[in-house]
Amino acid sequence: MPEKKNVASSQETLLKVEHLCQYFKENKAVDDVSFEVKKGEVFGLVGESGCGKTTTGRSIIKLYNITSGNVYFKGERIAAGTGSYKWEIEKAKKAYTALKKSGVSGEKLKDAKKKRDEVIAEQKKQIRLAQEDQKRRRAVTDIQMIFQDPIASIDPRMTVRQIIAEGLVIRGEKDQKKIDEEVYRVLELVGLVREHAGRYPHEFSGGQRQRIGVARAVVMNPELIIADEPVSALDVSIQAQVINLLDDLRHKMGLTILFIAHDLSVVKYFSDRIGVMYYGKMVELADSDELFKHPLHPYTRSLLSAIPLPDPHYEKQRQRITYVPLKEHDYTVDKPSFREVAPGHFVHCNDAEFARYKEQMKGN
Numbered sequence: 001m002p003e004k005k006n007v008a009s010s011q012e013t014l015l016k017v018e019h020l021c022q023y024f025k026e027n028k029a030v031d032d033v034s035f036e037v038k039k040g041e042v043f044g045l046v047g048e049s050g051c052g053k054t055t056t057g058r059s060i061i062k063l064y065n066i067t068s069g070n071v072y073f074k075g076e077r078i079a080a081g082t083g084s085y086k087w088e089i090e091k092a093k094k095a096y097t098a099l100k101k102s103g104v105s106g107e108k109l110k111d112a113k114k115k116r117d118e119v120i121a122e123q124k125k126q127i128r129l130a131q132e133d134q135k136r137r138r139a140v141t142d143i144q145m146i147f148q149d150p151i152a153s154i155d156p157r158m159t160v161r162q163i164i165a166e167g168l169v170i171r172g173e174k175d176q177k178k179i180d181e182e183v184y185r186v187l188e189l190v191g192l193v194r195e196h197a198g199r200y201p202h203e204f205s206g207g208q209r210q211r212i213g214v215a216r217a218v219v220m221n222p223e224l225i226i227a228d229e230p231v232s233a234l235d236v237s238i239q240a241q242v243i244n245l246l247d248d249l250r251h252k253m254g255l256t257i258l259f260i261a262h263d264l265s266v267v268k269y270f271s272d273r274i275g276v277m278y279y280g281k282m283v284e285l286a287d288s289d290e291l292f293k294h295p296l297h298p299y300t301r302s303l304l305s306a307i308p309l310p311d312p313h314y315e316k317q318r319q320r321i322t323y324v325p326l327k328e329h330d331y332t333v334d335k336p337s338f339r340e341v342a343p344g345h346f347v348h349c350n351d352a353e354f355a356r357y358k359e360q361m362k363g364n
């Protein structure tokens with residue numbers, strides 16, 4: 001793994017995810033998730049299988065129409081869900097009906113009706129605006145995604161040249177010489193050679209295939225790369241090479257990376273900040289070092305306890321902490337939300353936990 005360098009990520013926000021909800025019928029795959037990614041930083045998004053990491057990434061690149069919330073890229077809203085506006089309309093209608101049923105009449109009822117209609121008109125306006133923004137596709141080529149085995153789903157009869165150039169062709173590039181030049185440039189950038197352009201994906205090893213996947217993304221000159229478990233299928237030694245490559249490109253191209261992984265040890269050295277997801281919720285978010293030094297949420301502690309260390313003495317004593325939400329939290333009355341416990345360190349917690357975490361941080 002690369003040495004952790006403190007890359008100066010700017011304070012400029014490149015990506016802002018605001019109250020993102022992505023529901024698949026009853027399944028709240030992503031439920032009210034908010035975070036920002038600064039220009040130039042690597043933001044690690046971790047959590048175990050099924051916690052909603054992939055869905056978050058896909059929602060950002062608009063593979064889904066999000067249920068609710070907003071996604072901003074360079075200040076422009078590129079994805080918007082209409083759910084929360086619809087829920088507000090329902091709430092206003094229900095409140096009015098309840099008032100009417102309770103026997104309220106005359107001026108009071110008239111006022112309530114007026115209020116209800118105002119809420120409905122405003123929310124309908126928001127729905128229209130969200131739908132207009134959702135249709136806009138402008139920012140999307142500035143964001144590219146890298147998958148676990150990025151060329152697995154591609155037609156095996158396509159050459160590496162065609163695979164890498166596909167995005168350029170779709171974007172309207174017709175000049176074959178220019179396309180070839182770009183393909184050779186990015187092949188070299190990712191540690192391959194121009195002779196590879198005429199070959200087929202099956203001729204390459206897993207690590208090389210991932211390099212082709214990276215080339216396919218960077219050829220579009222993106223500002224943001226969403227790397228979804230890009231090294232999970234690779235041997236540990238190859239994992240380090242691919243991470244080093246991404247780290248190198250990040251410096252050379254000034255890239256910003258949203259790095260999705262299920263394993264905290266993979267993101268530790270590479271990420272400036274880390275967000276931990278559990279069952280559709282972001283449960284903790286902090287600077288990478290801070291998260292490892294002062295993990296607060298019991299789920300983060302459980303993930304950390306699963307990381308093996310190359311120290312036999314520690315390994316003998318290491319105990320995997322299991323996270324059992326019902327044992328850890330009582331959210332029946334005191335409800336949780338995502339709160340800032342220390343500057344830049346956020347935890348999903350209720351009032352009682354918030355007070356306890358604050359105390360804990362004081363002792364650190």
Ligand SMILES: Nc1ncnc2c1ncn2[C@@H]1O[C@H](COP(=O)(O)OP(=O)(O)OP(=O)(O)O)[C@@H](O)[C@H]1O
Nearest residue numbers: 024027029047048049050051052053054055056262
């Ligand atoms: N298109 C879909 N339709 C219905 N349910 C979906 C869809 N995509 C994901 N889900 C469900 O949403 C939840 C979150 O899935 P997601 O793939 O985002 O999690 P993940 O943390 O990335 O997991 P993995 O590491 O296994 O990809 C899961 O319960 C999954 O079954």
